[in-house]
Each structure stands twice: as C-alpha cells, then as structure tokens.
Amino acid sequence: MAESRDIPDHLNEKDALAVTAPRPLAVVILAAGQGTRMKSGTHKVLHPIAGRPMLLHLLASVADLLPERQVVVVGAGREQVEKAVEGSGVAIAVQEQQLGTGHAVAQAHDALAGFAGDVLILYGDVPLVSGATMKAMLDRLSRGDEPRAVVLGFRPEDAAAYGRIIADGQGIIEKMVEFKDASEAERAVTLCNSGLMAVRASDLFVLLDQIGNNNAAGEYYLPDIIMLPGANSAVIETEAWEVAGVNSRAELAGVEAVWQDRRRAEAMREGVTLVAPQTVFFAHDTVLGRDVTVEPNVVFGPGVTIADNVVIHAFSHLEGATVASGADIGPYARLRPGADIGPKAKVGNFVEIKKARLDEGAKVNHLSYIGDASVGAAANIGAGTITCNYDGFFKYKTQIGAGAFIGSNSALVAPATIGDGAIVAAGSVVTKPVPADALCLVRPQQESKPGWAAAFRTRMRERKAKA
Template sequence: MPRARWQRQGKHGTERPAQANHREIIVTSSAARPLAVIILAAGQGTRMKSSLHKVLHPVAGRPMLLHLLASAAQLSPQRQVVVVGAGRDQVERAVEGTGAVIAVQEQQLGTGHAVAQAHDALAGFAGDVLILYGDVPLVRADTMRAMLDRLNRGDEPRAVVLGFRPDDAAAYGRIIADGQGIIEKMVEYKDADDPERAVTLCNSGLMAVRSTDLFVLLDAIGNNNAAGEYYLPDIVMLPGGQSAVIETDAWEVAGVNSRAELAGVEALWQARRRADAMRDGVTLVAPDTVFFSHDTQLGRDVVVQPNVVFGPGVTVADNVTIHAFSHLEGASVDSGAEIGPYARLRPGAQIGAKAKVGNFVEIKKATLGEGAKANHLSYIGDASVGAGANIGAGTITCNYDGYFKYRTDIGAGAFIGSNSALVAPVSIGAGAIVAAGSVVTRPVEPDSLCLVRPEQVGKTGWAARFRERMQARKPHK
C-alpha cells in the first residue's frame, strides 16, 4: 500500500507532547502502555461548501480537530499524527505548537490507505494506537480509555472497534458480535442481508490497535471493491485473529459532513454543557438560550438569564448574576458582580467583586474595581476604574485617535457625570467629580470638581422673536 511523507509540527520545529487544558483531569493508562493517536483529516469536505478545512470548523468556539487533540491529550500520548490531504496548510497552522505530527495523503485511496500514511511518523514506536476522525469531535477521553482497556484485556483482540446504536441505523455499517463483544462479522449496509440490516449495532469507524499489528494488517488488505479503495474496517475480518467491539452513546460519535450536521453537533455539545453547568450549581433560567464556549468557567450560585452568549476565555466567580442578552468574551467576573442586561464584555475586561455593568455598557481591556458601577449606555475601553467609582450614563473613554490606543485611569470613588467624554490619555483622581457633559482632556486632581462646558446663557423672549422672523420669511400659499 502506498505511503506518504510526513512533517513534524511544533514550536521552532521541534516535537513536543500535546498540552492538556489546565482544567482537565489527566487520565493515565492503567496498563501504562505507550500510546499513539492517529487522526484522519484528509477528506475533501465538499459538502461543507467552504474554503475552511472541514475539521477546522468550530464547535463551541474551538476547531473540531483541536477538540479531539485536547481529549486525546488527557491520555498523555507519546505521539499524535494528523493525516491530511487537501487544505493541509490550514491544518498544519492549526496544530502548530500542539506537538502533533502531520502525515500527508497525496491521493485519497480510502481510510486504510490514510492510516498507512502514518507509518513513517510512528517509526520506532511500540505501543497502542488509537485511530480517530477529525470530523467526529465529541469522543471523550474516558471512551478512548475504554477502547484501550479492552484492547489489553487477557484475550488481546487484534483490534477494538467503537460501536453505537443510533435511533435510525440508516445506511451505517453493521457489527455482528457475540455476547462477549467478539466480532463475528462487519458488513456495509449495501452488502448486508435483511437479518444483518436488522442489527442495531453500528460501526463508528474508530478503532484501537497495537502498533505491532497495525501496519502488518494494513498491508494484508486489498482494494478489490467498486471504489478501488483500501478500507480500514477490512483489517477486522482478516483471518488468523479476532476483534472486539465496545459500545458508546450515539451522540459521542456524531460526525460532521455538512453545515447542518455541524449545527447538530454544536447542539449536542451545548446541551451536555448546560446540563453540566446546572449540575455544578449554576442556574440557567432558560437553558436552551444560553451558549457556552469550550473553556467557559462558572462558579456556584451563578444566575444566567435568557439569551446570554459566552465566547472563549470567560471566567465567572461565585454569586454572579448575568442578565439577559449579554455577551461575554475573554473576560473575568469576580464574586457578586452583576452584568447586563444587554451588556458586552470584550477581551481584557476584568470586573471586580460586587461591581455592576448595566444596560448597553461595553467594557474592553479595562478593569472595573470592587463595587464600581457603569449602569447605562457607556463605553469603557483601555481603562482602569477604581473601587466604588460611578460612571454616568453616556460616558465614553475616547481611547483611539485613529492610529494608537491610549489609557484612561479613574480613581477610587470618582463620579463621572452623564454624557462625559474622557479623552485619553487622561487620569481622574480619586474622589473627583466630573460634571455632566464634560469633555476632559487634562488630568483631574483628587477630590476636585471638573467642569468643562460653556456657561449657560438665557435670553428672554429670543425664541418667540426667532419664530416670528422665520414665519415672516416663509412664502405664503
């Protein structure tokens, strides 16, 4: 079987082990056997109708491929190989720094042929191999571990296949197995007879194999089929050994071949994440309207009202309330704070304990100190707001001159009157008061009053005289 070149991807071109997410529990092999992971990502993805490689389409704000790499990283694999074809430059950039090795499938000659392209990347490796698919992103580390455990049970099957029972088996390949999970036959739907089609156990395509067996088995399969391709499942039915199947839930092996299926996988992920949040002590008033990212962290007794979106990089402490229609991304919120409704926290927003970010307030790369308030219609960017400060409605930090960004510093206990513009770089001292409607361009001393507007002048009767003059000039019809 033809094989292809491979490339190593990592920082400065060196091979590094993938790093697990800091919040994930590292799972170690009970058998303590070395592990390699092969992820197949060489498909064309034409049904996505996209210039973005299929496996890089995001679920919960993270590319599908990186979901798999993160899950596999919990098992501390020694090697990770991503097999790519079309669009490989995109995949190479996406996995840079993960320690993953890139193998190239120049011709698309089937899944068996794709796995064979990892041969050189696994040279000298002796251990277990997990074979995953880049467009099947929801597989859990626990399921991967179960496959490996079954592979290393006393009867030592040549391969372990991950099976599932969908609500509608449709045209999936069927697995015929005995009561111990030993596979008697694997058959594609089109080749199955009626009794075989009545079997509900289906083949996900995911597999665990020992490295000492994998490439020997691949060399033994042929391509005598209508497509002229080498199929990975064919290694299961080769003579001289037996294979086993273990089962998982259908949602975990849901694949993505179209935008509709991508939306379906997103919905599956979100539903499980919402359930996890509520189980961990978060109140979701309308769960189906709340959307999480892959790394959202919420404390206990957080209340999330309807239509809230968490972008990547959000951490929320205990006893926070996030009101309806708020959007948070790259932000941290300390205990007891209140966000929204209709608030937007952009990357770099740090909201202190018991602070308040209210209606139509946007915070970007700014710190709101403990107990500080920005209740209405304000933009606070590139700024620090001291504890207990009060930002009046309509206040704007003018942080950008068209070329560069500048900071605004507002001291503790300061009061910024409504409709004020703070032209950065500028500082407002602790306890200072800025009168409403001020345009502040110079530093304001602590505990002082800053008043930047012309003196109000009243001219009695001027309006009436103005109307009379204008009416006299207006043509009569």
Template sequence: MTAATTRPPLAIIILAAGQGTRMKSSLHKVLHPIAGRPMVLHLLAAAQALAPERQVVVVGAGREQLEAALAPHGVGTALQAEQLGTGHAVAQARGALDGFSGDVLILYGDVPLVRAETMRAMLDRLNADDAPATVVLGFRPADPGAYGRIIADEAGVIGKMVEYKDASAEERAVTLCNSGLMAVRSEDLFALLERVGNDNAAGEYYLPDIVLLAAADGRKSAVIETGAAEVAGVNSRIELAQVEAAWQAQRRIAVMADGVTLIAPETVFFSHDTQLGRDVVVEPHVVFGPGVVVEDNVTIHSFSHIEGATIHTRAEIGPYARLRPGADIGVKAKVGNFVEIKKASLGEGAKANHLSYIGDAIVGANANIGAGTITCNYDGFFKYRTDIGAGAFIGSNSALVAPVTIGAGAIVGAGSVVTRDVGADALALVRPEQSEKTGWAKRFRDAMTAKKAGK
C-alpha cells in the same frame, strides 16, 4: 497485560484528509468550531488526558489551513495525496510513527465529541487479558442508514464487519454500527494494512478490513459500544448545528448540576472553556464566548454577551451588556444596560450602569461612571489608557480622551470632554457657561414660519 497495569505508550492518529465538499466552505471542515473550538482541537484536547507520546493528523485537501492550526499544539501531519479510503489514510501515518511501539488510537477529525473516558475504555479493552487484535467503537443509531455494520456475539467478539454497500439484507438488519474509531497495537496495525485490498463496491482500502484479516490469522477483535451522540459526525452545516446543539444541551445540564441557575437553559450558550462558580444566576439569552471565568454569586442578566472576561464574586452584569477580551469586573461591581467593556478593569463596587464604553482603562473601587460616558482610547493608530481613581464620579455624557488620569474622589461634570488629568477630589467642568436669550426661540419660529409661507 491487564487494564489495571501500566498501559503501553500511546499514539493518536486523526483522519482529516477529506475535502468536506458538503460544508460548502473555504474553511477546512474539521476547523469549523463547536462551542468556540475547532472540531479537531476538541479531539486533541480529549486525547491529552491519555498523555499520548505521539499525535499525527492525516491531511489532504486544505492541508495548509490544518498545518497552521495544528502547529501551535505541536501536532504533526501526514499527507494523503489521493483519497483512496480510510485504510489508505491511516497507512500514510506510518512515517510519522516510525520507531514507535505501543497502542494506536484512530480517530476522525469530523467526529469531535468523543470523550477521553471512551478512548480510555477502548485502550483498556485492547489491553485486557484476552488481548484482542483490534478494538472497534460501535454504536446503535436510531436510523442505521448507510453505516457499516458490526456482526458480534453477546461478549462483543466480532465475527464480521461489512460496509453498507457490500452488506446483505440480513446484515443490513443489524443495528450495531461502526463508528470508524479503532484501537490497535502499532506492531499489528501497519502489517495488517499492507494486506488490505480494494476489491469492494467503492474500490477503496477500508480500515475495518484489518478486523477480518486478523480473524483469518486466528485472532479475534472486540467491539465496545457508546451512545450515538458521542460519535455524531459532521459533514454539513446542518450536522454542525446538530452537534453544537447536542454539546450545548450537555453543558447546560452539567453547569446546573454544579450549582448554576439557568432561568431559560435552552437560550444560554457556552464556550468549550466557560468556567462558572456556584450560585451564579444566568438569565435568558446570554452568550459566553471563549475565555470566560465567572466566580461565585454573580448575576448575569438577559441578552449579555461575554468573551475573554473575568467576573468576580457578587458582581452584576447586564442586561444587554457586552464584555470583551480583557474585561475584569471586580467584587460587587455593576455593568449595566448597553455598556461595553474592553481590556479594562472595574474595581470593587465600581459602577457603569448605562450606555457607556470603557476601553483600555482602570476604574478604581466604588467609582461611578455616568450614562453615556466613553473612554476615547484610539486615535486611529495607537491605543491609550484611562485611569479613573477610587471613588471618582464621572458625570453623564462625558468623553475621557486618553491618555488621561482622573484622580481619586474627583468629580467630572456632565457633558465634559476631558483632555487633561484631573486631580484627586477636584471638580472638572469642560463646557461653556450656560446663557439665555429671552424670546429668541419665538422670534426664530416666527421668522421661519413666514419664510416657509413665502412672505
């Protein structure tokens, strides 16, 4: 079979049984997020592009956390009760792949940034005309360190694979390293694993040994290479931060190439699913959480935090704005300084420019929300909605106690606490009439000064 023809069915095995002690965390290592998504879900998302028939994650310590995280995605698990090496870990997936016939792609849950294109390239090589027994993904790090080495010829045919602990000085001088990722046919994989021994420095069953066993049968294996950044592993908080930084750097380049202006790219942080239209301008120190969609020609000013929000074309956000899940900002709407919006929509041209909280609300087109206005949406037990009609004007420092409706074109006077509906085009004033007591302030100061002096 050639790569140009239809590929065999595909199964994905992800190894995630390690304890991750260097993370020093109660959260399972592969559930730590990169760009707002757990590492293992990054891999599964990339693998979806290849339409796998089966997916299984090999679990061990912390299995309950992983099983709970994977269940919504329809991904099965296999238990590696003892940590006896990568070959032993893969063997535990045999039951989950019972009856499966096709290609198997072996990935690692703590190597989260492997692209679908790279996975596809491995499978293409496995199904090339020369039909290698296995395909290994190699890379050349700046510091090969303690990585296992791959000894291969110029055509990528592997002569030997050796773990660093077992390598000679000459073999350690080789710069081509083993990422651990591998593609193998199902009919070969488990048959070869049954023959893997543990006569090595660590006393473990190494997955790469199947390459040597295939060679002993007269079958060659091949290596393809990728960049070191793509197969960077995460074993500590430091490495987690490094992989996050690498992901963010790539994403910034991608959004700018797609027509987004980043004034200070290194200060902007994206989520895995951030969607930005063309001619969007993002000023320094903006953070995008999960679930954000930004349409064309939007401006997002500095120090804004946006999550779970949709921002429509030509809207303007910030500086220092916070959009929380459910915020929907209409065409040409404005959300200004220190304004927080949660589960609320602003209609076309609506404005909330200063120091306001708008939650569980619908704000009509061209309504104007004055500085310091809040929607009082929660009584300690339930949430309630505020409806503000088109063209309404809410005076500064007003409190709208939900559930309440402000009619279209209505005006609410500054400082009002509104507890009842206000009709369309009406004026609502909820404050005592101003009165003045001539000279009272001076008499008060004189009395207090005398009292303080002990008179």
C-alpha cells in the same frame, strides 16, 4: 456515558483518565476528506464547536491520555491544518489521493516509524468522543484475550447507511461490513461502526498491507483489517451522540446543539441557575462558580471565568472576561477581552467594557464605553460616558480613582487620570489630569436668549410657505 467503558464505579472520569495506559500511545486523526458539503473555504475539521475547532476538541481530549505521538492525516487544505496545530508537536501526513480510510491510515506509516505501542485511530470530524471512551478502547485492547483491534460501536436511532458490526454476546466481532456491501439481514443489525479503532502498532501496518479494494466503492476500508484471518477483534459501545460526525452545516449545528445541551445540564448540576437554558450558549472553556444566575439569551465566548454569586442579566455577551464574586452584569452588556470586573461591581445596560478593570463596587450603569482603563473601588460612571482610548494609531489608558464620580455624557480623552474622589461634571470633555477630590467642569457658560425660539419658528414657517 456508556456503561461499557470499563471505568470502575469508585473512579470518576477524571480519576480514570489518570490511570496510565500499559503501553505507549500514538494517535492518528483522519482529516483528509474534501468536506465539499460544508461549502466553505475553511477546512472541515477547523469549523468550531463551542468556539473551538473540531480538531482541537479532539486533541484536547487526547491530551489526557499523554500520547507519545500524534499524527493528523490531511489532503486538501493542508496549510490550514498545519497552522492550527503549529507548536503542539502534532505531525502531518498527506493523503494525496482519496482511496479510503485504510489508505489514509497507511499514510501515517513514516510518522510512526519506530513506534512500539498502541495506536488510536480517530476522525477529525467526530469531535465529541471523550478521553474516557478512548481509554476504555485501549483498556479493552490490553485485556487478557488481547484482541487484534478494538472497534467503537454505537446504536443510533436510525442506522441509515452506517457500516454494521455483527458480534457475539462477549463483544467479539464476527463480521464487519459496509452498508453498501451488506445483505438485508446484516442491514437489520442495529450495532454500527463509528470508524474509531484501537490497534497495536506492531499489527497495524502489516494488516493494512493485506486489505484490498474489492468493494462497491473500490476503496481500501480500514474496517477490513478486522476480517483478515487470524486473531479476533472486539467491539465496545458508546452513546450515539459521542460519535456524531460532521459533514454539513446542518450536522455542525446538530453537534453544537448536543454539546450545548450537555454543558447546560452540567452547569445546572454544579449549582448554576439558567432561567431559560436553551437560550444560553457556552464556550468550550467557560468557567462558572456556584449560585451564578444566568438570565435568557446570554452568550459566552471563549475565555470567560465567572465567580460565585454573580448575576448575568438577559441579552449579555461575554468573551475573554473575568467576573468576581457578587458582580452584576447587564442586561444588554458586552464584556470584551480583557474585561476584569471586581467584586460587587456593576456593569449595566448597553455598557461595553474592553481591556479594563473595575475594582470592588465600581458602577458603570448605562450606555457607556470603558476601554483600556482602570476604575477604582466604588467609583460611579454616569450614563453616556466614554473613554476616548484610540487616536487612530495607538491606544492609551484612562485611570479613574476610587470613589470618583463621572457625570453623564462625559468624554475622557486618554491618556487621562481622574484622582480619587474627584467629580467630573456632566458633559465634560476631559483632556488634562483631574486631582483627587477636585471638581472638573468643562463646558461653555449657559446663555439664554428670550423669544429667540418663537421668532425662529415664525421665520421658518414663512420661508416654507413661499417654497
């Protein structure tokens, strides 16, 4: 993280966020861009990073700062954004015409009516900015010299067409200029404008009323409020990855890669072994205990919690699942939502578990589907076993008792109950309850017809010869 966040050394990031801001906070997130380069029917800010839409990443980071108001400014695709934030207390403002970032922020005026405090201006397609960086901006805004605004700057490897910030050694901004309007000397400056800004509500809309659109694009630029006559503004810096924007599928993949790399490093710092880190993909909410080993090509979808001392073998996919201490998963296992794997349980190769509980020490080792079920402690499910949980209209549950043994290639037609210690013979189709400690045998009597196979082959060869 950047050193300029002004977080004291004795506070970690979580502690720093717990320090209450001196003034109420409102957040304005700009999301009115057309997103045409994404070539998608999905609103740009709703494309996911680590399984969560970019906009919701931002709102999750903002939540740590306890904002009093939150406004998302949208243009096209308003209905999608409204649905995504429904019930979260986020207000929607609409920018009917795309007249620049200053004009976009101005659309939040009514939603912020009567608000007195600080306003944090963010971008819906810049999803990785952290709560700690946001707080550092607000802290700088509240410092004794009380700048008019605080801008978040960064120094990319390639400054390209970013707007430039010219500042003195104390971070006081002397000039901000868009690349299109910058001189050659200004373009040589490496400090760039991320677009993120903190400003007092009492100043914001007064300043916006004063800016014009006399520039190469004919737009109302939000950064222009910095250069209006009056009080000074300040810049603080962060690392370039934190303010990476997404305007195309390639940039989306790039931001995903940054997020994944940082999450992998965090996991390993916290005691997880990643055998081939670059092949493991996490979701935004993946929880991993200590001494977990994750082999190559494992994917975590949203909603996965892994306890200590679990091994997840190669090519497994987990989503919406809980795995208890000492369990062993895979290889080539799929845990779907509702999978609850108990301590020291085993889910083996090409096994799919959905909405099912495996108690301690239960084993489903090979080529099986266990859905809408409970499997008792130390039960053993043979290869090729399936729970037939769906009749085309409704789902039904299968209960397998502790210590039960289900023979290979069995079909348990739900609703089904297999008692504790019962044995189901291989190849059985179970349609009735099986009592505890009973043997269930459902197959026709075996019959052998001597010489039949040889005679069959002779007949078929003769028929083929005449064909």
